[in-house]
Amino acid sequence: MLISELSKRTELSIHTLRYYEKYGLFKGEVDEKVKTNNYKHYDESLIEKVELIKEAKEIGFTLAEIKGLLDDWYSNKLSAEKKVEVLNVKIAEIDAKILQLQQVRKFLVDGIEDVKRGDC
Amino acid sequence: MLISELSKRTELSIHTLRYYEKYGLFKGEVDEKVKTNNYKHYDESLIEKVELIKEAKEIGFTLAEIKGLLDDWYSNKLSAEKKVEVLNVKIAEIDAKILQLQQVRKFLVDGIEDVKRGDC
DNA sequence: ACAAAGTGTAGACTATAGTCTATACCTTGT
DNA sequence: ACAAGGTATAGACTATAGTCTACACTTTGT
Known part of the structure; x- marks a missing residue:
């Protein structure tokens, strides 16, 4: 196309x-x-x-990070083990982001409780 | 300080x-x-x-979004109901982000499976 | 009292990720 | 064959979020 x-x-x-x-x-x-x-x-x-x-x-990944991942992925210069490693690093990054989101989420949920109790 | x-x-x-x-x-x-x-x-x-x-x-929130949230929050112009509403919107946004993260995570986990099976 | 370090303001500069414009050439429908 | 619309390239422009520099003034340690 x-x-x-x-x-x-x-x-x-x-x-x-x-x-x-x-x-x-x-x-x-x-x-x-x-x-x-x-x-x-x-x-x-x-x-x-x-x-x-x-x-x-x-x-939240930058273009540079995305390019890095894609390059590694399609390069065929990486062994299977290296590829798994690269992916695991990214998965760990995602897990960290999920945790952060859950923290901010909790903050907001607590905020709702405060409002409902009239603390705000 | x-x-x-x-x-x-x-x-x-x-x-x-x-x-x-x-x-x-x-x-x-x-x-x-x-x-x-x-x-x-x-x-x-x-x-x-x-x-x-x-x-x-x-x-992934921009400074403009953060400012909007803080302004609403500390303005005292908002009723308790409005505040709860604002927070719920943000919580929904966070939930959407978490879903996206989980999708990309799944993509990467599947990628690992592909590598291990030798598909890549 | 003096130098070193802290503070405030304004404005220039940078990086990232687009977005738009100009120009020129190509394809397609009638 | 010709206008309308698609494509490629280069370069200018924009927005966001800083980051840095210069300058003037203040505070603090000795």
């Missing part, structure tokens, strides 16, 4: 997608058979990858 | 604290009895408030 379809299906602007591509989060392929243009084609599987990027961003 | 103590105890730089103060997240009080300077004094209770700001930031 071309950039506009990718944009529609991922609900990211063409600008943002190009920014991500230039950043190195993914890349499209120019059809070598076509000499008249250099339109880039994006694979069906990219949809899922972009969705993951979106999720990762929303939960 | 003065700014340097606040900085040490919150582990935020003086620059950042001044930025937050100027942003309106909190404010120090100038001692009216002292005419020679306009050093600002910060209340003991601010430590906890700043910690909350730090937590909220880390879990």
